[in-house]
Amino acid sequence: MTTRTRALAVVAAVVIDGLIWLLATTVLDIDLRIPDGPGSTTTSELYLPAVLIGSAVIALLGWALLALLEKFAASRAKTIWTITAAAILVLSLFAPLFGAGLTAGNRATLVLLHLTVGAVLLPAFRKTPATA
Numbered sequence: 001m002t003t004r005t006r007a008l009a010v011v012a013a014v015v016i017d018g019l020i021w022l023l024a025t026t027v028l029d030i031d032l033r034i035p036d037g038p039g040s041t042t043t044s045e046l047y048l049p050a051v052l053i054g055s056a057v058i059a060l061l062g063w064a065l066l067a068l069l070e071k072f073a074a075s076r077a078k079t080i081w082t083i084t085a086a087a088i089l090v091l092s093l094f095a096p097l098f099g100a101g102l103t104a105g106n107r108a109t110l111v112l113l114h115l116t117v118g119a120v121l122l123p124a125f126r127k128t129p130a131t132a
Helices: 002-027 048-072 074-092 094-098 104-126
Strands: 033-035 043-045
Touching: 002 048, 002 104, 033 094, 048 074, 048 104, 074 094, 074 104, 094 104
Parallel strands: none
Antiparallel strands: 033 043
16 A cells, blocks of 8 residues: 555656646746756756656655665654655755746746645655555
């Protein structure tokens, strides 16, 4: 049951991020861009495949880290993983919040994309067979 819950969470995070991208770009007409790098004043267009692949990769890396922790630090795995995942989520917000050359709508959408992955994965990945 845990594997199924976590797999569905990965799919949900990717699908929801894809829907957010589609809504932002088509309905709200936001030109989604990302900073070209730390401290950069230039931006690049954010394409849908990058959102889908990025969300999937982050979700799968998070799952892999949790699986390793469950194997080697079983009694503390959920706590260590949750603290690590939350810290990574907070750090991931620095680029959309502080990157130069982004509009308010762009910033809000990028933050929403990041927070969505965290909001889906954090509770789902913490489920154990008894709570799933």
